[in-house]
Amino acid sequence: MKEADPIVYVIDDDDLIRTGLHSLIRSAGFCVQAFPSAREFMLWKRPDAPGCLILDVRMPGLSGLDFQRQLCDADIHIPVIFITGHGDIPMAVRAIKEGALDFLTKPILGQDLLDAVGKAVARDCELRKERAALAAIRARFDSLTARETQVLNLVVAGLLNKQIADELGTSELTVKTHRAHVMEKTQAQSLAHLVQMAERLKTSLRK
Amino acid sequence: MQPGHAVITRCRGCGTRAVNSRSVQRELDERLLEGCVAYAEQIARSYCCLPVHSRTQGTEDSSSKTQTLGVSVDTGCFADRHTDFMQKRTDGLTMRSIRSWLLRGNAIWRHALVMAFVSGALFLSFALESFGNPHWFPFRVAIVAVNWFCGPGPGWLAAALSVALFQYYFIPPTHSFALRRRDLPSPFFLILLQVTANLAASWKRQIEASIKLLIHQMAEQRRTEEALQIARAELARVARITTVGHLAAAIAHEVNQPLAAIVANTDARAAWLDVQTPNLVEARAAAERAGQGAIRASEVVSCIRALITKKPTERDYVQLNEIVEEIVALAAGHASISAVTVVVELAPGLPLVHADRVQLQQVILNLIRNGIEAMSGIEGRPRQLVIKTQTQAAGMVCFSIQDSGIGVSAEHMPRLFEPFFTTRTQGIGMGLSISHSIIEAHARRRWAESTPDHGSVFQFTLPCDAGHTA
Numbered sequence: 001m002k003e004a005d006p007i008v009y010v011i012d013d014d015d016l017i018r019t020g021l022h023s024l025i026r027s028a029g030f031c032v033q034a035f036p037s038a039r040e041f042m043l044w045k046r047p048d049a050p051g052c053l054i055l056d057v058r059m060p061g062l063s064g065l066d067f068q069r070q071l072c073d074a075d076i077h078i079p080v081i082f083i084t085g086h087g088d089i090p091m092a093v094r095a096i097k098e099g100a101l102d103f104l105t106k107p108i109l110g111q112d113l114l115d116a117v118g119k120a121v122a123r124d125c126e127l128r129k130e131r132a133a134l135a136a137i138r139a140r141f142d143s144l145t146a147r148e149t150q151v152l153n154l155v156v157a158g159l160l161n162k163q164i165a166d167e168l169g170t171s172e173l174t175v176k177t178h179r180a181h182v183m184e185k186t187q188a189q190s191l192a193h194l195v196q197m198a199e200r201l202k203t204s205l206r207k
Numbered sequence: 208m209q210p211g212h213a214v215i216t217r218c219r220g221c222g223t224r225a226v227n228s229r230s231v232q233r234e235l236d237e238r239l240l241e242g243c244v245a246y247a248e249q250i251a252r253s254y255c256c257l258p259v260h261s262r263t264q265g266t267e268d269s270s271s272k273t274q275t276l277g278v279s280v281d282t283g284c285f286a287d288r289h290t291d292f293m294q295k296r297t298d299g300l301t302m303r304s305i306r307s308w309l310l311r312g313n314a315i316w317r318h319a320l321v322m323a324f325v326s327g328a329l330f331l332s333f334a335l336e337s338f339g340n341p342h343w344f345p346f347r348v349a350i351v352a353v354n355w356f357c358g359p360g361p362g363w364l365a366a367a368l369s370v371a372l373f374q375y376y377f378i379p380p381t382h383s384f385a386l387r388r389r390d391l392p393s394p395f396f397l398i399l400l401q402v403t404a405n406l407a408a409s410w411k412r413q414i415e416a417s418i419k420l421l422i423h424q425m426a427e428q429r430r431t432e433e434a435l436q437i438a439r440a441e442l443a444r445v446a447r448i449t450t451v452g453h454l455a456a457a458i459a460h461e462v463n464q465p466l467a468a469i470v471a472n473t474d475a476r477a478a479w480l481d482v483q484t485p486n487l488v489e490a491r492a493a494a495e496r497a498g499q500g501a502i503r504a505s506e507v508v509s510c511i512r513a514l515i516t517k518k519p520t521e522r523d524y525v526q527l528n529e530i531v532e533e534i535v536a537l538a539a540g541h542a543s544i545s546a547v548t549v550v551v552e553l554a555p556g557l558p559l560v561h562a563d564r565v566q567l568q569q570v571i572l573n574l575i576r577n578g579i580e581a582m583s584g585i586e587g588r589p590r591q592l593v594i595k596t597q598t599q600a601a602g603m604v605c606f607s608i609q610d611s612g613i614g615v616s617a618e619h620m621p622r623l624f625e626p627f628f629t630t631r632t633q634g635i636g637m638g639l640s641i642s643h644s645i646i647e648a649h650a651r652r653r654w655a656e657s658t659p660d661h662g663s664v665f666q667f668t669l670p671c672d673a674g675h676t677a
Contacts, residue, residue, distance in 0.1 A: 013543070014464055016500050020471030023493050027478035027486075058543045085463040085540075106467030110474025 004049035006121040010034040011041050011064070012056040012083070017106075021054060021113070028114045030121070038067040050128050052101070052120035054113075057084035057091060065091070068098050077127065079120040083108055134204050137197050140186045148185070151178040155191070156198045317357040318364065324349040325368045332377065343373050347400055354404040366401035373397065443641050461507045461540050468500035507537065524559035525567065527596050527604055527669070534571045535594065538579070545579050547590045554597045558671040560604050562649050567669075570642040574608045574665050577639070581612025581663065599668060607666040614663050 008030045012018040015036075022034045035041040037059060053071075057064040068080055079101040084091065092103045101123065102116040144152060154164045161179065165172040188194035328345035335345070346369040354362035374384060476493035479486045535551055542549050575592065582590040593609040615623060624643040646667045656664045 014468065016468035016496050016503070017464065017471055020468050020475055020493065020496055020500075023489060023496075024471055024475035024478060027475055027482070027489065058540070063546060083467075085467065086459055106463055107470035108467065109470065110478060113471075113474075 004047065005031050006124070007031045007033055007047070007049050007051040008054065008117055008121070009041060009051060009078075010054045011036075011038055011059070011067075012054075013037060013059045014056070017056075024110050024113065025054075025117060028117070030117065038062045038064075038070075050121060050124040052079045052081060052117060052124055054081045054083060054117070057082055057087065057095075065094055065098070068095065068100065072098065077131070079124050079127075081113075081116050081120055083113075134200065137186075137201055141197075141201060143185050144182060148178050148182050151175060152182050152186075152194075152198065155179060155182070156195050317361045320357055321353050321361045321365045321368070324353050325365055325372065328369065329372050329376070332373075336377070343369075343377065343397065346373055346397060350397065350401050351404045354401065354408050359405045359408075362401055362405055366398055370397050443644075459540075461537060462504055464540075465500040465504035465507070469497045469504070472497035472500065506533070511537070522561055522563055524561055525564050526557065527560050527567070527606060528553045528557050530564065530567050531571060531594060531596060531606070534568055534575065538572060538575045541576065542579055542592065545583055545590070547579050547582055547592055549575075550591060550593045552593065552595045554595075557596055557598060557604055558602075560669040560671045562669055563645075566645045566648075570645050570667070571606070571608075573639070573642050577665075578608055578610035578612065581610050581614070583612075585612060598671075602671055603668045604671045605666060605668045607664055609662060609664045611662040614661060 008025050010018060010021050010025070010032060012021065012034070013036055018034045018036065022032050025032045033044065035044065038055075039062070041053075055064040055067065062070075064082060064084075068082075071078065071080075080095075080099070081102040081104065082092075082095045082100050083104050083106055085106050087103060087105050095103050101120050104112060104116065141149075141152075150168060151164060154167060159167065161172050161175045165175045168175070182188075183194065186194060186197060188197065325346075328349035331345035332343065350362065350365050350369055353365040371384075375382065472493045476490045476497065479490040479493065531551065531553060535549055539549065575594070578592045582592070588611060591611050595605075595607045595609075597605050597607075599605045624639050649669055656666075
């Protein structure tokens with residue numbers, strides 16, 4: 001599946017800066033969408049494409065940092081590059097802790113910004129791929145029945161068929177059948193592959 | 208040094224005797240013996256240009272009492288002071304200085320003067336008598352003059368002598384002291400004259416003293432007022448600088464913002480030109496935006512400079528809307544940090560107002576800052592600052608600013624414009640007071656309305672010239 005063209009979103013209340021950044025990023029060959037405020041960004045129907053968000057920290061109404069948290073809460077995953085007139089350490093710490101990719105202070109050198117944008121877009125592509133893969137695994141795992149899930153958990157925990165049968169109070173043959181179903185449904189090529197997929201799901205759930 | 212002895216020496220500078228009268232020295236001695244040290248000092252001072260010290264020491268038998276050793280004149284003083292003093296004395300040979308010299312001089316002199324005046328009057332009266340009726344006009348003059356120059360004591364003597372002489376020489380029967388009943392009023396009139404002259408002299412002295420005091424007080428008051436004026440102007444400047452200081456972060460933002468725009472646009476322009484087929488349209492647009500950014504930065508700088516410079520008040524016809532826009536732009540950074548939305552509703556075609564531009568900027572900036580700070584603790588309702596300008600009847604332009612902050616409580620309301628009144632932990636409480644005085648100076652009203660918990664409205668009106676429209 002071919003990925004769509006990446007889109008760079010710019011949110012800055014200052015007209016001149018917004019158009020300047022728009023022009024600068026466009027010149028580097030990216031598709032750019034600029035918004036004067038976070039509200040307008042949210043109202044805009046975003047296409048399903050990789051991208052990144054260049055966000056001004058200081059804006060009237062909703063500040064950039066608050067908006068970043070809102071995005072997190074709304075489960076919108078997009079790498080954020082903060083730009084600010086005069087950032088201080090607490091502000092930067094908070095932004096990075098919340099998952100910002102970069103924190104640039106104005107005036108921003110064009111090359112710095114383009115580097116950051118390039119990195120962010122690449123990162124987003126990776127993340128999107130990872131998320132897609134994870135979603136596929138989850139879909140496969142979700143198709144298991146309750147009994148199969150129990151068997152799966154015990155297999156992953158490293159128990160032998162005999163021990164599993166003992167644990168669940170069934171015959172070893174039944175366990176074997178369930179196990180074959182599990183391997184088939186999850187499309188695992190080996191036991192090691194199954195364990196790896198289960199682990200990936202678990203860590204993503206923990207997040 | 209003998210106790211009670213005045214030591215008066217020659218001035219080391221010019222060699223003249225500091226006190227040049229033996230009688231003064233004697234008087235000093237007498238005063239010292241009487242114990243009137245202060246008076247003795249005063250006498251010595253009035254005759255001498257040099258510092259006078261009285262020396263005292265505790266007596267052996269009772270340590271609590273002090274005994275005056277004497278008054279000494281410090282001769283180690285500079286000669287020029289002495290010559291100055293002597294110069295003044297010779298220059299001031301007016302009636303006034305003669306009088307004061309006589310009043311301070313010894314009694315014999317004064318009484319000799321009484322004799323001289325009275326005999327002069329007698330002589331003149333004789334001369335007048337040879338022309339006609341006996342005339343006691345010269346005696347009146349003599350009594351007044353003696354009162355004037357020599358004081359009340361000799362004045363009484365002159366009056367008594369005049370009455371006696373007049374009675375003896377001019378009232379029939381002449382050359383006798385016998386009195387006839389109908390002639391009585393004349394001598395009494397002379398005595399009455401003496402009393403009146405005396406009173407007049409003392410009144411004059413009192414009036415002089417009070418006028419002097421009054422002049423002194425007026426001068427003092429003027430000096431105080433001038434000092435107060437200077438202090439007030441300085442305070443206003445300091446408050447302006449403090450206002451700017453509070454806004455430092457916002458200013459940094461305001462200057463940095465156009466710079467960031469310039470950098471972004473110049474980088475964009477370079478990028479558009481660097482590609483294989485340069486996009487000249489995009490490059491040109493970016494260059495234009497960079498130029499706009501530069502203009503904006505310089506506007507911010509000049510606005511700040513106007514705020515902090517020490518300029519005398521200059522009234523001119525100014526466009527209120529323009530000032531409001533400038534200041535709103537300057538305070539925008541402050542507003543955005545505090546998450547305040549600024550809504551500006553300016554009436555179009557507002558007539559020009561006659562006011563001082565910088566002072567008006569200061570007032571508006573102060574009101575905006577107050578509004579923003581009043582809303583800093585507000586949660587659960589929008590933080591909104593509404594700034595309006597509008598024309599009013601009778602050639603007035605009204606400016607109003609409404610915040611949705613904490614408002615002003617009724618008990619604080621009357622004290623709102625008092626200097627040093629503040630409800631904030633930071634701030635010196637001068638902002639509103641200075642703004643108030645500026646608006647008062649523009650001869651216009653200003654008032655505040657507030658509903659606690661719903662914010663407050665500040666308004667002021669300025670006179671405008673209907674002939675000048677924007």
